[in-house]
Amino acid sequence: xxxxxxxxxxxxxxxxxxxxxxxxxxxxxxxxxxxxxxxxxxxxxxxxxxxxxxxxxxxxxxxxxxxxxxxxxxxxxxxxxxxxxxxxxxxxxxxxxxxxxxxxxxxxxxxxxxxxxxxxxxxxxxxxxxxxxxxxxxxxxxxxxxxxxxxxxxxxxxxxxxxxxxxxxxxxxxxxxxxxxxxxxxxxxxxxxxxxxxxxxxxxxxxxxxxxxxxxxxxxxxxxxxxxxxxxxxxxxxxxxxxxxxxxxxxxxxxxxxxxxxxxxxxxxxxxxxxxxxxxxxxxxxxxxxxxxxxxxxxxxxxxxxxxxxxxxxxxxxxxxxxxxxxxxxxxxxxxxxxxxxxxxxxxxxxxxxxxxxxxxxxxxxxxxxxxxxxxxxxxxxxxxxxxxxxxxxxx
Amino acid sequence: xxxxxxxxxxxxxxxxxxxxxxxxxxxxxxxxxxxxxxxxxxxxxxxxxxxxxxxxxxxxxxxxxxxxxxxxxxxxxxxxxxxxxxxxxxxxxxxxxxxxxxxxxxxxxxxxxxxxxxxxxxxxxxxxxxxxxxxxxxxxxxxxxxxxxxxxxxxxxxxxxxxxxxxxxxxxxxxxxxxxxxxxxxxxxxxxxxxxxxxxxxxxxxxxxxxxxxxxxxxxxxxxxxxxxxxxxxxxxxxxxxxxxxxxxxxxxxxxxxxxxxxxxxxxxxxxxxxxxxxxxxxxxxxxxxxxxxxxxxxxxxxxxxxxxxxxxxxxxxxxxxxxxxxxxxxxxxxxxxxxxxxxxxxxxxxxxxxxxxxxxxxxxxxxxxxxxxxxxxxxxxxxxxxxxxxxxxxxxxxxxxxxxxxxxxxxxxxx
Numbered sequence: 001x002x003x004x005x006x007x008x009x010x011x012x013x014x015x016x017x018x019x020x021x022x023x024x025x026x027x028x029x030x031x032x033x034x035x036x037x038x039x040x041x042x043x044x045x046x047x048x049x050x051x052x053x054x055x056x057x058x059x060x061x062x063x064x065x066x067x068x069x070x071x072x073x074x075x076x077x078x079x080x081x082x083x084x085x086x087x088x089x090x091x092x093x094x095x096x097x098x099x100x101x102x103x104x105x106x107x108x109x110x111x112x113x114x115x116x117x118x119x120x121x122x123x124x125x126x127x128x129x130x131x132x133x134x135x136x137x138x139x140x141x142x143x144x145x146x147x148x149x150x151x152x153x154x155x156x157x158x159x160x161x162x163x164x165x166x167x168x169x170x171x172x173x174x175x176x177x178x179x180x181x182x183x184x185x186x187x188x189x190x191x192x193x194x195x196x197x198x199x200x201x202x203x204x205x206x207x208x209x210x211x212x213x214x215x216x217x218x219x220x221x222x223x224x225x226x227x228x229x230x231x232x233x234x235x236x237x238x239x240x241x242x243x244x245x246x247x248x249x250x251x252x253x254x255x256x257x258x259x260x261x262x263x264x265x266x267x268x269x270x271x272x273x274x275x276x277x278x279x280x281x282x283x284x285x286x287x288x289x290x291x292x293x294x295x296x297x298x299x300x301x302x303x304x305x306x307x308x309x310x311x312x313x314x315x316x317x318x319x320x321x322x323x324x325x326x327x328x329x330x331x332x333x334x335x336x337x338x339x340x341x342x343x344x345x346x347x348x349x350x351x352x353x354x355x356x357x358x359x360x361x362x363x364x365x366x367x368x369x370x371x372x373x374x375x376x377x378x379x380x381x382x383x384x385x386x387x388x389x390x391x392x393x394x395x396x
Numbered sequence: 397x398x399x400x401x402x403x404x405x406x407x408x409x410x411x412x413x414x415x416x417x418x419x420x421x422x423x424x425x426x427x428x429x430x431x432x433x434x435x436x437x438x439x440x441x442x443x444x445x446x447x448x449x450x451x452x453x454x455x456x457x458x459x460x461x462x463x464x465x466x467x468x469x470x471x472x473x474x475x476x477x478x479x480x481x482x483x484x485x486x487x488x489x490x491x492x493x494x495x496x497x498x499x500x501x502x503x504x505x506x507x508x509x510x511x512x513x514x515x516x517x518x519x520x521x522x523x524x525x526x527x528x529x530x531x532x533x534x535x536x537x538x539x540x541x542x543x544x545x546x547x548x549x550x551x552x553x554x555x556x557x558x559x560x561x562x563x564x565x566x567x568x569x570x571x572x573x574x575x576x577x578x579x580x581x582x583x584x585x586x587x588x589x590x591x592x593x594x595x596x597x598x599x600x601x602x603x604x605x606x607x608x609x610x611x612x613x614x615x616x617x618x619x620x621x622x623x624x625x626x627x628x629x630x631x632x633x634x635x636x637x638x639x640x641x642x643x644x645x646x647x648x649x650x651x652x653x654x655x656x657x658x659x660x661x662x663x664x665x666x667x668x669x670x671x672x673x674x675x676x677x678x679x680x681x682x683x684x685x686x687x688x689x690x691x692x693x694x695x696x697x698x699x700x701x702x703x704x705x706x707x708x709x710x711x712x713x714x715x716x717x718x719x720x721x722x723x724x725x726x727x728x729x730x731x732x733x734x735x736x737x738x739x740x741x742x743x744x745x746x747x748x749x750x751x752x753x754x755x756x757x758x759x760x761x762x763x764x765x766x767x768x769x770x771x772x773x774x775x776x777x778x779x780x781x782x783x784x785x786x787x788x789x790x791x792x793x794x795x796x797x798x799x800x801x802x803x804x805x806x807x808x809x810x811x812x
Contacts, residue, residue: 018706022699029696061499064606237504244572249604251571253500270764278429282696285422289700292418296707 023333035361049192051131052257066219099260137188149183158204306392322381423744457616475613493520532579543600547575705795717808737792745784
């Protein structure tokens with residue numbers, strides 16, 4: 001049966017070629033959209049590694065270059081003033097804010113591997129307030145002050161990516177031939193800190209210690225506040241006044257983590273939604289196009305179908321034949337698309353597209369294309385069964 | 397002759413309404429998507445608000461500072477000191493203006509937070525950009541020099557704060573500073589990146605003057621010339637200055653600067669494709685990418701239509717047979733079918749334009765891009781028309797060729 005259908009599809013290869021191309025392109029579209037949607041769903045399901053409830057961010061916008069001797073005093077004063085407010089339960093320092101595309105990435109070579117990570121700095125007590133989970137070792141503490149090493153915290157992905165299976169606590173991960181070799185000692189491993197939000201890439205992450213008393217020349221960029229529950233937004237005005245009194249030469253931007261998170265999700269989903277709508281419209285168009293072509297073909301093949309009916313084919317067999325034919329054509333189209341698509345993970349074009357994501361996206365896209373083919377072929381197939389043999393053989 | 401073609405086409409469309417519908421559906425939605433994209437790009441490239449003078453200016457808003465070996469690099473906006481020591485020395489621009497870029501600021505009223513955007517700038521800014529003032533005026537050189545606390549606000553903010561009464565002379569408090577409102581302008585679309593803001597104040601009202609010592613900062617510069625053909629000269633002079641005559645006394649040993657004065661199209665290209673150690677904007681790459689995107693997007697609908705049209709050849713075989721028998725040449729037939737295909741694309745295109753006008757209205761009302769207005773204008777319509785013709789030609793040519801090759805005898809018999 002299948003061989004017979006293959007032969008028939010082959011005999012009509014010229015008119016089928018265009019359908020194959022159309023299905024191949026349509027499959028590329030469906031696959032891309034499915035992969036994109038699946039990827040974002042996976043990301044959304046991966047834990048953030050911190051709590052965003054009742055957290056506020058104050059970003060310091062200095063109007064001039066950072067002058068440590070003057071500016072560190074101001075930050076300290078702001079921290080202590082804010083902590084005195086009943087609305088504020090904890091105040092911490094964190095350089096790069098959460099839920100914003102504001103990041104610091106770094107890379108260097110170690111033992112022949114390129115270590116590439118996203119970095120950030122916070123103070124000793126910050127991870128507990130942020131609700132982060134420690135897996136091994138310890139957080140930063142006063143014992144790290146005045147040491148001859150730079151303590152760092154890394155996330156589990158950092159360990160899994162660069163040092164799989166190793167015990168990294170106490171390991172020196174500094175670049176070997178640096179000009180001033182300062183040991184960078186791993187003091188702890190935490191679950192995760194997905195700084196840029198639920199829909200952002202998963203990256204190796206590293207925290208450096210931010211000790212305001214021995215801080216370097218690098219400017220401090222932001223204060224994170226744990227607020228007591230139900231603090232009204234309008235408390236911002238009071239905060240602005242307090243901070244402006246201490247540092248009139250700075251501007252402050254205050255945002256809740258929750259609002260930044262909403263914006264992040266909205267901004268990430270908007271382009272995906274637009275793509276999905278355009279993709280759906282393309283699919284409807286392809287479906288109607290295939291439907292029309294098949295309908296036309298069935299009409300053109302009336303004689304052939306009549307002959308088959310006269311030789312004893314049942315209505316069901318005719319119906320199945322039309323549907324199977326389109327499925328075979330689809331199979332060729334999908335195969336061509338698959339040959340193109342398989343290059344993506346092979347060549348590693350998108351690091352995000354691993355084999356498991358590729359597999360599931362391919363499977364879902366395959367199911368969708370098959371369904372689409374069956375739906376498109378169903379009605380034309382039905383029409384074909386309506387021809388009575390004598391009528392069909394007379395048709396000219 | 398053409399009349400006959402049109403008449404035949406009309407009859408064919410009506411004969412199989414379902415197929416006509418499928419064709420129209422594909423064409424109109426494809427063109428609607430393309431038209432929406434075109435009109436957004438058009439809105440960016442040819443603004444209708446204060447930036448409508450954009451043919452006369454270029455913007456410098458990127459600066460890469462690095463050392464000889466590129467081991468330490470700063471990439472970002474310009475610092476005031478860099479502007480003062482270098483850009484102000486340019487002789488070819490007629491006007492040079494600087495502004496701080498739009499940054500967010502919070503206003504508090506009736507226990508509500510009002511997030512607003514705010515820009516510090518100079519007097520030239522108001523000469524280069526064509527703001528419509530609803531009341532009052534912009535600040536002038538004198539006020540900027542003296543650092544007077546005056547502000548221009550947009551209409552929306554004026555209504556929010558003062559309702560129907562005049563805003564002029566009222567005071568406005570934010571960032572612990574008090575400004576006197578001297579002007580109210582129209583609302584500016586967010587798509588006009590160099591003009592949009594809710595509040596504008598003289599840059600000299602910064603709480604501290606230490607910004608004047610920075611090579612890196614948040615400033616952007618607009619260079620203006622009343623003759624648009626002079627803008628390339630400005631770009632040349634600027635790059636020449638960066639290469640040969642750069643003043644840069646940077647504490648971290650940065651001695652090389654990359655930057656450029658760009659118009660709107662160059663600016664997107666620069667952001668998308670240029671590497672940081674370059675003076676070029678990469679417009680060719682951007683143009684290629686845009687064309688490829690449009691072609692790829694039109695590919696699927698085209699193939700769909702070609703498919704459909706090819707499969708309908710049989711339906712018209714007797715007509716073709718008769719015409720061939722009476723001496724119609726292949727090229728005449730090809731012409732006829734292409735006219736038919738362009739005709740249906742035109743109808744679909746018109747529907748597509750209506751759909752896109754409707755959707756653009758929705759986008760405007762959604763407030764996704766504040767104060768945006770994407771109207772249809774002649775330029776967008778012309779681009780749409782060209783797209784329609786291209787689309788109609790692509791999807792009509794192959795089926796037309798196939799039809800014209802039918803053997804008249806077998807065509808009359810109704811076979812292939």
